[in-house]
Amino acid sequence: MKDKKVPAFAGIFELKMPKMGESITEGTIINWLIAEGDAFEEGDIILEVATDKVDNEVPAPASGTLVKTMFQAKDVVPVGEVLAILDLSEEAKKSKTLNESKAVPSSAVENKAKTKRPKPVQQPTNSNSTSFSVNNTNTFFSPLIINIAKEHHISFEELARIPATGNEGRLRKSDVFQYIEDGRPYKFAQAVTQDPTAYRIPQLNFDKGKGKVIEMDRMRQMIADHMVYSKHTSPHVTAYVEADMTNMVNWRNANKVAFQEKHGERLTFTPLFVEAVAKAVKDFPNINASVDGNNIIVKEDINIGMATALPSGNLIVPVVKNADTKDLKTIASNVNELANKARENKLAGDDIKGSTFTISNVGTFGSVMGTPIINQPEVAILALGIIKKRPEVITTEKGDEIAIRSMMYLSLSFDHRVVDGFLGGSFVRRVADYFEQFDSNREI
16 A cells, blocks of 8 residues: 655645545535644644544644635535645745744634533432533534434434533534433433523423322333434424214224124224225325435335334334235234234234334324324324214205214324425325215125
8 A cells, every 4th residue: 555645845735525435425524623824733633524424533644734724614525525725835834833933822722722621511419400501512413423313312402411522512422322321311401501691491390299100111211212203303284184984984883793704804993094094195105205314205115004002001003014905804904913913912023114104093092183293204194083973064965954974083293394285285185085985885
């Protein structure tokens, strides 16, 4: 391998974005440690660069002066692009020596003198305290840190609470892993800044009262993290429609016994819901998607998750795979099998993987409607309320009449980053249409 060291009299030198891995094509400038006009020694760190895999420090190839920076902090720069112009000439070195002999500190030295390593955030000694001081003033997080946060469902607010040990208060991956290892002590704490001009969150010190303390089990903790992550990630919007379920209710009540005798499967409303929702998803494929950075991934398969309560009270989402390709008998068989496994705590890993759209039958518990939280990484979730009889005005051949109808509210929560009101509203209306237009003469 050839020696790449720059000669002493190299003159003007272009410092380029280094290649930091086979699949890495660009990097994000985290911070410039040397300012324009400042001198540096060989090996001094000129800037820090981040990729989605690792953070890197870019050292000076030789002693000299930084003439010009071509990009600013937070800029995304392709590999091989010129980051800065350096003067590595003998004159630059002499100028540096002269400045040092006159004891004139460079701005970089001044900055380093002013920059102190942030004091670690002290965990509150009072167990009832819900606030603490945040020393992290640097809110720029590298792609690597963001990826770690996504993996562990850590919000940006929580990241800002983690004690940072990097240059100029920057959060390093070791800080995040140490914080996770410590049990994420500031996960639900509220920050109180020492800056009197900044917004201050009052320390309310609620009286939590006395009672039985129940520690969250592992699944409940995971659900809590997932729900908080979902609300933090997706701007939730909820659309509501009402559906006349009379045809479907009457058909199901009239055929449930015969269906079980013929197919050996119980006929609940859930298979009918899954069937109709899968048809609507096929009509509006963009609702069957997930978000990957700036990309939208429209899924090829239509896998309907159905939120189900476990005996412990925790929630799980078993999945009816490829629901759009199955007949009602097969969907009913899948639904019954998954529901039985859930009740017996026998769901396997494959049973709860791969959902692309989720329904939550909140009507099972008597709820009129709900505002469900999106099951990440999906972009929408449909809540189905209780089916309730009430007098409604309907139009017949004789004109408007009042009749007893079975009605239900549907509520669709969707990710407004990628699902607009037209798509969300059209989709939930289409589901309601399939419910209302159910063929009451359908064969079993």
